[in-house]
Amino acid sequence: MDQQLLSKTAAAMVAKGKGILAADESSGTCEKRFQSVGVACTEETRRTYRNLLFSTPGVEQYLSGVILFDETARQKAADGAPIPQYLAKKGVIPGIKGDRGLANIPFTREEKVTEGLDGLQKRMKEYFELGCRFAKWRAVITIGEGIPTHTCIYANAHALARYAAICQEASIVPMIEPEVLLDGNHSAERSEEVHEETLRATYAAMAAYNVSIEHLILKTSMVVSGKDNARQAGVDEVAERTVRVLRRTVPAAQPGIVFLSGGQSDESATAHLNAMAAMKGLAWPLTFSYSRALQNAALKTWRGQAGNVASAQKAFHHRAHMNGLASQGKWRAELEKQAA
Numbered sequence: 001m002d003q004q005l006l007s008k009t010a011a012a013m014v015a016k017g018k019g020i021l022a023a024d025e026s027s028g029t030c031e032k033r034f035q036s037v038g039v040a041c042t043e044e045t046r047r048t049y050r051n052l053l054f055s056t057p058g059v060e061q062y063l064s065g066v067i068l069f070d071e072t073a074r075q076k077a078a079d080g081a082p083i084p085q086y087l088a089k090k091g092v093i094p095g096i097k098g099d100r101g102l103a104n105i106p107f108t109r110e111e112k113v114t115e116g117l118d119g120l121q122k123r124m125k126e127y128f129e130l131g132c133r134f135a136k137w138r139a140v141i142t143i144g145e146g147i148p149t150h151t152c153i154y155a156n157a158h159a160l161a162r163y164a165a166i167c168q169e170a171s172i173v174p175m176i177e178p179e180v181l182l183d184g185n186h187s188a189e190r191s192e193e194v195h196e197e198t199l200r201a202t203y204a205a206m207a208a209y210n211v212s213i214e215h216l217i218l219k220t221s222m223v224v225s226g227k228d229n230a231r232q233a234g235v236d237e238v239a240e241r242t243v244r245v246l247r248r249t250v251p252a253a254q255p256g257i258v259f260l261s262g263g264q265s266d267e268s269a270t271a272h273l274n275a276m277a278a279m280k281g282l283a284w285p286l287t288f289s290y291s292r293a294l295q296n297a298a299l300k301t302w303r304g305q306a307g308n309v310a311s312a313q314k315a316f317h318h319r320a321h322m323n324g325l326a327s328q329g330k331w332r333a334e335l336e337k338q339a340a
């Protein structure tokens, strides 16, 4: 475990004005996204699309890192270099999806636990050799009648903690992602309770597995209302609830916190981040690690056509720029300046 490297990587991941692109959609998820814009999902189209994102001129100004899917970490960039090396040369840290997806937990209402711990020590060594310096593990917590159960929170917290320890041992910064889904008709209050319970259990498990808090990045969902709830919490309420939970549960020693977008609109994801980052006296830098909220516009513009690449890159650059501003709490002021 190279502590110096871990510290350097973690600090760079949350460098001022930058955030992380999640481009680690599994081939199944990629298929759904591509289908929505009429593009066949093959190894080659996935490579073409991801290279479109990675080669966007100037986007490295706003990106500290990119999370890759296993397949992408072994593919080549447009210039023939392996993609992890291509990114590193641009000053963007290559990361990897470390988990292997979800399985049902027996004796629950199809609650999920994340798989992928078997053989992980060997895989992490290989990912390090491929150039990856951080690695994500996504756990999914669903809110509904009688759920999440303690069983679900406990199973996921332990998997996240074991995962984090294995990454650190391999000198790879763990990005642990317990995502509380926004699907459902629950209130923002209920979402806050579930976030708190989930994060408390996760940090307790990490203490039990001797995970080093100084060498860890949390990727969390925001405390929003369930998407089918009639009362949708406003931007300030989301920001207050989310930061309150984080203050209660995340040690100040941690180098940073990043957010997933989770199906929020592009603009909501930016507005929420901006409101939180603008708060005074936070213990950690906050920034984005979005997939959909960074890629939606680019994917819709691209539609698999070579002639649309430049405009798709422009759309991607714009979202990255807006979120870079939001991570410093400067997005709203910039909008007002532009409107004036």
Ligand code: 13P
Pocket: 022, 138, 177, 260, 261, 262, 263, 289, 290, 291, 292, 293
């Ligand atoms: P979204 O921003 O689309 O939620 O994706 C983030 C992510 O990495 C999910 O694991």
